[in-house]
Amino acid sequence: MIELIKNKLKLEIEEKLHAKFSEKISIVVEKPKNPKLGDISIPVFSVVKTVRRPLPEVVDIVVELVKASKYQKYFSEVKKVSGFVNIVLNRIEFGKAVINEFSNSEDFGRNDIGVGKTIVIDYSSPNIAKPFSVGHLRSTVIGHSLGNIFEKLNYKVVRINHLGDFGTQFGKIIYAYLNYGDIEKVNKNPIDELVKLYVKFHKLAKEDSSIEEKAREIFKELEQKNPKYVKLWEHFREVSLKQYMKVYDMLNVKFDSYDGEAFYNDKMDKIVKELHDKDLLKKDQGAMIVDLGDEFPPALIQKRDGSTLYITRDLAALFYRKNTYDFDEVLYVVGNEQKLHFAQLKEVVKKMGYDYYKDIHHINFGLVMQNGKKMSTREGKIIKLIDVLNEASKLSLEYINEKNPQLENKEEIAKKVGISAIIFNDLKNYRANDIEFNLKDMVNFVGQTGPYLQYTSVRISSILHDNQIDEDSIDYNYYTNDYSYELIKTIDEYEEVLLKAKADYSPSVLAKYLLTLASYFNSYYSQEKVMVEDLIERNSKLYLISIVRYILDDGMRLLGMQIIKKM
RNA sequence: GACUCGGUAGCUCAGCAGGAUAGAGCAACGGCCUUCUAAGCCGUCGGUCGGGGGUUCGAAUCCCUUCCGAGUCGCCA
CATH class of the missing domain: 3.40.50.620 (HUPs)
Structure with a gap:
């Protein structure tokens, strides 16, 4: 939702500035670093530069344009802070929009960017x-x-x-x-x-x-x-x-x-022949190569003895x-x-x-x-994954015996927690970074870890229990305090996060996001009682946390982790 | 030596299509369980963003240079 607002607002303002100054102006509509400053921010320095007018004047113009926007019903305040125009969202309208988006969606977060591909x-x-x-x-x-x-x-x-x-x-x-x-x-x-x-x-x-x-x-x-x-x-x-x-x-x-x-x-002769027919193959020191010019070393297609190589396959x-x-x-x-x-x-x-x-x-x-x-197999230095997975499951069982000894199916859950911990540990950081093998870190269950996500989901499950939720009796006023609002904003980012993870080919984008969501929920949990007497309030809160659980579970599933209801 | 990737808090890492006081977790220290799972929450401590130049109203982010680490560089995959 907020992404849509930002994109449309950008186009709207650029268009109007263009009409006013008859100059092409590109602006940035972003999220301020500090949430206290607002929800949406527009730096106007670039505008000042192109139109060559004093900064205060330009700020005022942009403020007026924002106020006249189609989306102004989502804005509760438009502030000017030095060279920035900051927008504070109307929490009720925004919350309603995000919640409706979830309610109307079959599979929240899904995007059709890949249809037919x-x-x-x-x-x-x-x-x-x-x-x-x-x-x-x-x-x-x-x-x-x-x-x-x-x-x-x-x-x-x-x-x-x-x-x-x-x-x-x-x-x-x-x-x-x-x-x-x-x-x-x-x-x-x-x-x-x-x-x-x-x-x-x-x-x-x-x-x-x-x-x-x-x-x-x-x-x-x-x-x-x-x-x-x-x-x-x-x-x-x-x-x-x-x-x-x-x-x-x-x-x-x-x-x-x-x-x-x-x-x-049996499919390589064809390749060699095609390379030969296209006149790309060259004999060099007895082997067959494709010369790739100055930029890359040549590709070795066939060895001196005629057998093939990795690249040929x-x-x-x-x-x-x-x-x-x-x-x-x-x-x-x-x-x-x-x-x-x-x-x-x-x-x-x-x-x-x-x-x-x-x-x-x-x-x-x-x-x-x-x-x-x-690590190198040639030197015989290798750590078997299965040993690590078993170790993690064992440790996880020790944790359960300590924290929740009466839990049913302890062994089964311990495995799900332990193995998911290993998976999450691998995915949480940007993939191209080298990592030092460290069993202690891999089986750590405190902080930014797999078990933290599972634990958060389990906490929600524990509240939701088999309570019925009525999607039609929601009071959006219960979503306006800071703790709830952070959740609403984060829920709203899910689809965007998936698209970013896809664009970067990096699951870590999703992993980091889930940690943020879980963290906001745990803050909410410590502050807000869900199972209150008031039925509307209770229902509204149950619905909100059920959405959080939906995303946590869906996200964990996408990472390849196991979803559990108790731990 | 050449090329590629990395260097942000004691440790593990976010942030990097330039934007407002650089963020998390772990570790350390101090609080919070008669209330929905304390594998949690709140707070304190902790940073010349490897060094040096430059571009810019503005640089952790872009450019140059230098140091450090890793990987690769013709008959392994």
Whole structure:
């Protein structure tokens, strides 16, 4: 509502100023930093500059224009403060407008910006035969949440888990397995054992680099379907995926496709041929490259031995997705360290003459660091996500035993709180920032955390209970005190927040907003008694807090968190 | 070395299409449970917005420069 008022007011005033001074003037209509100054603010310095009139005169003109606005029924006061014109809203009229908007909406916050558009999101994408680490959590929860947010905005979303189930790493693992592996150990504890082999390989390669060459040979034969290697590969893939599914179940994450890199194995010749036909391919030091000029290093398409590389597979995947889903945008939720790769990918697509290179977006995120350095599987330093999730659930159960020992289904709720805490902790900060791994922070349940949001929703549920709410007997006067008014204003921002989260491809925008909403509610809660004698007052208050709960729950759902009624 | 991203309170971070006294949470300290869940609320303490220049009526926000951290830079993904 306020966004609408601001936008229209801006146009209205710009138009009238234009008529008056016959000069094009652009003004800013914003939210003042300090709410005491008002609800809407218009700095007039830019107007002074273009029309070259004294500031007080311009301020007066703008004040008159605001007062004459179509929206003046929403204004209770128009003040001039130095170079600003500040507007105070009429709390009753504004409250009524916001509440009505909620009442008339099927799904509050929804926006039709995405109608008819398809968006493909590539996320999670763990590497087979490697543990699902805290590093993969980021891609998984960011991608999942973005998918939910896009769906809320009426996009059609295709969720793809592009499994890292191919590549030279398999040459390495198979080499190590054949020389040092033990079938029983592998079957007993698949991923752990395969990681050991992978780490061992890298240790050995440091002393004897010739085994790198052997691994490459094995991979090449795997690509050419050597049955012995294919069989091993299938086995490794199967046992790994089984373990990943456990984690996805815990996180409540689902995908439309699990086609990984191997799926594109037979789709790459076509790419190489097309690049060749378009005269983009160049032989260089025995390998085939696409020269990308001065701006980027060349893209390596084919190795000296003829086997393919990451970017070749990504190209094949991209074209497959374009043909299959006809997307309007494709998002790759992949870490910062692959920035160059995606820049090169876009550049190659551009050179191939496809205009939709513009629709490729690398949704980069910060690395999970340990002691200020990137975590690396090669060095065997890895923290398994499942351990962290279990730890958080355990701690959450301890909390419940301390705070609310009589609670039913304690274990189940503890899991929902613990896992949601981990998810929220990951999403609350802007995705591209690096984060230092810190279990203590991740399982902290006090302050700006997942449990804080859940707790706030639970408090509301506890009041709402099974009270009936009559939407027709609302007295808007109960929404005018400061505590209520902050809630009304924040409720009003929900849709805008979702659009911002979408525009930035960052769930943190939503996460921060939910914290603000919850915080305003908790202040309200400490000040206002809801279950009062007066039925109109009680009803009005119940309705207001039910809206707050609706947004909290909807927002948490979009972030991929669990909604609970008691804790 | 080149390129990219970051540097805001002791710690974790918002704010950055320029706007009015720079905001939260954690930690520390002090209050608030005979009233709807105290995983909460209220308050105190805490900042040369890395340093230096510049553009502007106005800079944490834009430009230049410098220092610090991270990532990437041809046969891994």
